[in-house]
Amino acid sequence: MNGVHDLGGMHGLGPIVREENEPVFHAEWERRAFAITMAAGFLGEWNIDMSRHSRELMPPAEYLATSYYEHWLWGLEHLLVEKGLLTKEEIEARVAELRKGAVR
Amino acid sequence: MSHEHRHEHGGTPQRPLTETELRVRALESLLTEKGLVDPKALDALIDTYETKVGPRNGARVVARAWVDPAYKARLLNDATAAIAELGYTGRQGEEMVVLENTPTVHNMVVCTLCSCYPWPVLGLPPVWYKSPPYRSRAVLDPRGVLGEFGVALPDGVEVRVWDSTSEVRYLVLPERPPGTEGMSEGELAALVTRDSMIGVARVAPPVRPAAGTPA
Structure with missing residues (x-):
């Protein structure tokens, strides 16, 4: 599929920024996003190409403005809803519930 | 939630969760409650890719x-x-x-x-x-x-x-x-x-x- 993810040869995306002694994850939510994506993959409802495709469905401007694990999260949510494992409504309800007073 | 122990509490001032953090937590809690993912498997996956591979x-x-x-x-x-x-x-x-x-x-x-x-x-x-x-x-x-x-x-x-x-x-x-x-x-x-x-x-x-x- 042609899309914003197909970055090979594109101009103007800025310098390559490297980090010395980079940690595997940069935040606790990245660990959790990685793990739930992998574990949900074990359910066998989709394969690796479907996972990648789901991330490529992210709106282009949003794709370029968000981080790697945000792409994963977006794709996972899309697949879980598409496969009927969770509904959009219950996800939004849980987010709203957690937003009330949830602090880390 | 099962992963509460992993969150960083000590010393850092509390702040509202970001939208991304909320969504990750929402998905994890729903998946866990429905038995679709095993909390132990989540911790094992993180440990594997953070410390072993x-x-x-x-x-x-x-x-x-x-x-x-x-x-x-x-x-x-x-x-x-x-x-x-x-x-x-x-x-x-x-x-x-x-x-x-x-x-x-x-x-x-x-x-x-x-x-x-x-x-x-x-x-x-x-x-x-x-x-x-x-x-x-x-x-x-x-x-x-x-x-x-x-x-x-x-x-x-x-x-x-x-x-x-x-x-x-x-x-x-x-x-x-x-x-x-x-x-x-x-x-x-x-x-x-x-x-x-x-x-x-x-x-x-x-x-x-x-x-x-x-x-």
Whole structure:
């Protein structure tokens, strides 16, 4: 599929920024996003190409403005809803519930 | 929630969760409650990829190839099987290809479409590898990118850029640096960096002479 993810040869995306002694994850939510994506993959409802495709469905401007694990999260949510494992409504309800007073 | 113990409480001032953090927590709690994911499996996955799988694995493969010509031949012929000989198998490394750097050919690896990377031998990729600047420019201006990473190649050296796919994952076999003649396999492995196995760096010669090397 042609899309914003197909970055090979594109101009103007800025310098390559490297980090010395980079940690595997940069935040606790990245660990959790990685793990739930992998574990949900074990359910066998989709394969690796479907996972990648789901991330490529992210709106282009949003794709370029968000981080790697945000792409994963977006794709996972899309697949879980598409496969009927969770509904959009219950996800939004849980987010709203957690937003009330949830602090880390 | 089952993962509460992992969140950082101590000392840091409390702040509202970001939208992203809320969504991750919402999905994890729903998936766990419905029995779709096992909280223990989540912790095990994180531990595996944070502490057990990483570029030290690939470095062992490279060092073995440097000291054992028969192993190197197997590695270049059937990388998946040769890497499995050292115990490195698993997802995102099911079909491995090893690319040998020589004085006349320099290989470097990218995934222009996403982030495909040989997890069993290198672990999870660094942020720059997954970033739009590297993915776009590695194929457009590989010599320029290599220059930014500190690799200046003579004009006569051919650069080959390999675009990974979800099926095939590449590992670069860097050139063995000079001054390492007397070194053990373990000492050699310690010289091999992640970036040299992606093909954006060379392996630097040892700072001090190796044991057995005349002073």
